[in-house]
Structures are given as structure tokens and as C-alpha cells.
Amino acid sequence: MTDLSTVDSALGSDTEMHQMLAESARRWAERACTPEQRALASDHATGCPPERWHELAELGWLGIALPEADGGLGAGLPELCLLAEQLGRSLLVEPFVACAVLGSGLLTQVAEGRLRDAWLPALASGERRIAWAAWEPDGSAMLSQPSVRATRQGGIWQLSGAKGSTPGAGGADALLVSAQLTGDTTRMGLFLLEAGTPGLTLNHQRLYDGRHAAGLRLEDAAGMLLQEGSSEEMLALLNQALDQGRVAHCAETLGTAQAAFDITLEYVRTRRQFGRALGQNQIVQHRLVDLYVEIQETRALCLEAASAPACRQVAALGIRTGHVARHMWEEAIQLHGAIGMTEEYVLGAYVRRLALAADLYGSGTDHAERLTNLSLGDAI
Incomplete structure (x- = not known):
């Protein structure tokens, strides 16, 4: 299956480096985001055990988009989205988008002097979180x-x-x-x-x-x-920062949707009814193709928004991502049948994440209203 790491020129950077970044994130997630480890993180009082946050920092991910002069790596939103997608595939519990993208990103825009020196390097090293x-x-x-x-x-x-x-x-x-x-x-x-x-x-x-x-x-x-x-100036500043977080959130959600799709595809290939695999049913094949196309279309829109996060593109991406998240979990449950509703089965955690993600940074209706207002010149 295609993911953000396999699309070259759309990110406007070196494809091989992006593939290495995505692959390293995938390998770490496979080792560090098992169901047992996710449960431990979720059971923590704040949902973010300090040792896990420091591990993300040691990998360089907390400072990947912070300026080099402030102790970061000086990358951009496309690289953040590469990471976010892989962390979404693994259902990371720790607040990467909320803190390493939204919080750190906004502080980077406004902090100056001693405050900047005190905070930004500490955010990159994991010593502080905002x-x-x-x-x-x-x-x-x-x-x-x-x-x-x-x-x-x-x-x-x-x-x-x-x-x-x-x-x-x-x-x-x-x-x-x-x-x-x-x-x-x-x-x-x-x-x-x-x-x-x-x-x-x-x-x-x-x-x-x-x-x-x-x-x-x-x-x-x-x-x-x-x-x-x-108020107008400040809301414009804040919306700009929030839009970066929304794009990263959409990339994270697409990673979760892709993982749910892969689980569902494998299930219908192996689950047999009436002497044949479910996946041999033409209606099932059509439903899976529809889901696959929707995920790829939304991923293309995410790539565009990551490269140039203009308000209209971000609003359109929010609409599409919300639809994909909801459609993916609904179809996953339908195609799995009763097992898809059980707490023990692997799909359940992805269904819950997608159900929340569809509205977490604005519902499809919210984004559609914003896009309408933008088109009428009444919003930022």
C-alpha cells in the first residue's frame, strides 16, 4: 500500500531521506507501540510517561521541525506528517501532534530572547513539554x-x-x-x-x-x-498555527485508517464462509476498492496541504479526512461482522481512534462551514 513516504516530488525534498525517516519511525513503532505498551501509557496519570517522551526526543522527533538555531533539525511540516502518519499507524498514545506540533509550533512563532533560549532547546530534548x-x-x-x-x-x-x-x-x-x-x-x-x-x-x-x-x-x-x-490579528496568527496541527492530525489519522484497511483486507482474504474467502465476493471487493481510493485521494490532499498549508486546503483536507475516518471504521466493522465489535480483537483500538479523530480537530461540518466562509470572504 502507498503511504506518504513513497510519494517523491510532492514533498519537495529528498525522497530517499523521507523514506528513511518513515521506515525508522515504522520500525520503532512496531517495537515500542505494542498493545501492552500502549496500555501502560494510557494508564499513566497524564497519558505521557516521561521516559517515553524522552525516547521520542532521543530519536530527534520532538525537535524535527524546530529551527536549528534553537536546537532542532530545521525540517518542515511534510517531515512532521511523515512521522505523524507512522505514529498514527501504531496508535501512539503520547501527545505528539498536540505538543510537538501544536504547542511547540505556536511557541516557536512567538517566543523571543531569553524565553526562547530557555524553552525551545528544552522542548527538542524532551526536558520540557508544552x-x-x-x-x-x-x-x-x-x-x-x-x-x-x-x-x-x-x-x-x-x-x-x-x-x-x-x-x-x-x-x-x-x-x-x-x-x-x-x-x-x-x-x-x-x-x-x-x-x-x-x-x-x-x-x-x-x-x-x-x-x-x-x-x-x-x-x-x-x-x-x-x-x-x-482580535483579528491574533486569530489569524493562531489559526495559522492550528492549521499546521490540523494537517499533522490528518496525516496521523490517515496512518490509522491505512492500518485499519490493512487489517480488514487481510481478514476478508483469510475468513471463509460457504466454502470460499469473503474477499472473493465482488461486493466486498468493490467496497474495499472504494475505501482504498478514498484514502489515496485524501493522502494526496494531505501532501498538498503539508507543502503549502493555506486555509482553503486545510479546510478541504479536514472535510475529506473526517469522511475517510468515519467511512473506514464503519466499513471495517461491517466487513468483520461481530468480531469487529469485540474489545479483544485488534481492530477495536483502531475503530475507537478513528471515531475520535473524525471530530477531534473539527468535524466535517465544522470544516465545511469554514470553507464556505472562506469562499465568501468571511473567515480566516
């Missing part, structure tokens, strides 16, 4: 004017309010939080809050695919202002 609380408590996956308010008391900014479910927040060394600036509702700020800050409370959640997230409650919690601007 998450971005992007969403509001209403559950919307689209960015909007934040409900959190920031008030300046002397030389200290204090934040009060709430943020919605944030993957990777538990156990993170700091959180990035956007807030309205009190006294001027047309201006927003982006703040860094270190873990353990008085007034910061996390509501830990274990998601039904085994990964972890946490909601935030802020009561006069002190934060460091990283950047401020008009």
Missing part, C-alpha cells in the same frame, strides 16, 4: 474570541476563565492560553502559564481511544504575555 489550550468550553473546534479575561495588576497579568478539553495538557510543563485584554475587548493576548501556577486547575480526562486531555479553570492565575494585538 501544550496549547486552543478551544473554548463550548466544545467548538473552531477558534473564536476567548472567554478568558486577562487583567494587568501592576506588572503582572492575571487570567480568569476556562478553556475546553486540551489534548496533552496533563503533565505539560507549561500551557499557552489566549485571552481578551480587560479594558479593550478588541484586543487579545497569548500567554504562557507554567504548570503549578496558583489559580490554574486542570480537569483531567481519559478519552475513549486511550489518550488523555484536560480542561482548564483559571482564577487570577499569573501568566507571561508573549504577544498581543487586535
Whole structure:
């Protein structure tokens, strides 16, 4: 089966190096992401055992897209997607996209001076981990004017309010939080809050695919202002960072979908009914071909978005990925029959991951609404 590592010129870089990256990720995942190891990670209090995060850092993956001057490898979104796809195939529990792409990516855009020196090399080495609380408590996956308010008391900014479910927040060394600036509702700020800050409370959640997230409650919690601007300017900045995370999430989801497809294909090839393999049924063959084509079409769109993550391409990719994720798990269960619904069978973990992934960074409806607004000139 084709994956991101086998498409050459679309990534605009050396194909052999991409294949080596994807292959090394695949080999590591086969060894380190067994069902037993995933269960151990999921049972951890934050879903991210420190030793596992350090192992990802030693492989160079946490800093792959960070600038070389900041201790990273200076690669780009295409390389992140190569990794994300392989980690999605293996159902990695640790928050690679949430922290190594979203959190680190946003901090890279806004951090300066001593803060940058203190944080970016530590993120690349795995000594620190950062998450971005992007969403509001209403559950919307689209960015909007934040409900959190920031008030300046002397030389200290204090934040009060709430943020919605944030993957990777538990156990993170700091959180990035956007807030309205009190006294001027047309201006927003982006703040860094270190873990353990008085007034910061996390509501830990274990998601039904085994990964972890946490909601935030802020009561006069002190934060460091990283950047401020008009609401329009700040939302544009934040959407740009979020779009990079969405593309990586889509690559991760395609890896999961491909693995579920391979499991289903092998099942219908070997499962026999009425004296012949299920896969010899023409209707079954047509359904599998439809799934295969949908995955490849969405992968091509992912390649394009990774090379140039414009808003329209990312919205279109979100629509297609959500459809593929949902169609893949539905068909996988249908083609497996009753065994596909059992907890013990290998497919179950992939079904849960795909069901969550279809809506995690915005549902198909969310992305379709955004694409419509973009076409009408009403969104960013």
C-alpha cells in the first residue's frame, strides 16, 4: 500500500531521506507501540510517561521541525506528517501532534530572547513539554474570541476563565492560553502559564481511544504575555498555527485508517464462509476498492496541504479526512461482522481512534462551514 513516504516530488525534498525517516519511525513503532505498551501509557496519570517522551526526543522527533538555531533539525511540516502518519499507524498514545506540533509550533512563532533560549532547546530534548489550550468550553473546534479575561495588576497579568478539553495538557510543563485584554475587548493576548501556577486547575480526562486531555479553570492565575494585538490579528496568527496541527492530525489519522484497511483486507482474504474467502465476493471487493481510493485521494490532499498549508486546503483536507475516518471504521466493522465489535480483537483500538479523530480537530461540518466562509470572504 502507498503511504506518504513513497510519494517523491510532492514533498519537495529528498525522497530517499523521507523514506528513511518513515521506515525508522515504522520500525520503532512496531517495537515500542505494542498493545501492552500502549496500555501502560494510557494508564499513566497524564497519558505521557516521561521516559517515553524522552525516547521520542532521543530519536530527534520532538525537535524535527524546530529551527536549528534553537536546537532542532530545521525540517518542515511534510517531515512532521511523515512521522505523524507512522505514529498514527501504531496508535501512539503520547501527545505528539498536540505538543510537538501544536504547542511547540505556536511557541516557536512567538517566543523571543531569553524565553526562547530557555524553552525551545528544552522542548527538542524532551526536558520540557508544552501544550496549547486552543478551544473554548463550548466544545467548538473552531477558534473564536476567548472567554478568558486577562487583567494587568501592576506588572503582572492575571487570567480568569476556562478553556475546553486540551489534548496533552496533563503533565505539560507549561500551557499557552489566549485571552481578551480587560479594558479593550478588541484586543487579545497569548500567554504562557507554567504548570503549578496558583489559580490554574486542570480537569483531567481519559478519552475513549486511550489518550488523555484536560480542561482548564483559571482564577487570577499569573501568566507571561508573549504577544498581543487586535482580535483579528491574533486569530489569524493562531489559526495559522492550528492549521499546521490540523494537517499533522490528518496525516496521523490517515496512518490509522491505512492500518485499519490493512487489517480488514487481510481478514476478508483469510475468513471463509460457504466454502470460499469473503474477499472473493465482488461486493466486498468493490467496497474495499472504494475505501482504498478514498484514502489515496485524501493522502494526496494531505501532501498538498503539508507543502503549502493555506486555509482553503486545510479546510478541504479536514472535510475529506473526517469522511475517510468515519467511512473506514464503519466499513471495517461491517466487513468483520461481530468480531469487529469485540474489545479483544485488534481492530477495536483502531475503530475507537478513528471515531475520535473524525471530530477531534473539527468535524466535517465544522470544516465545511469554514470553507464556505472562506469562499465568501468571511473567515480566516
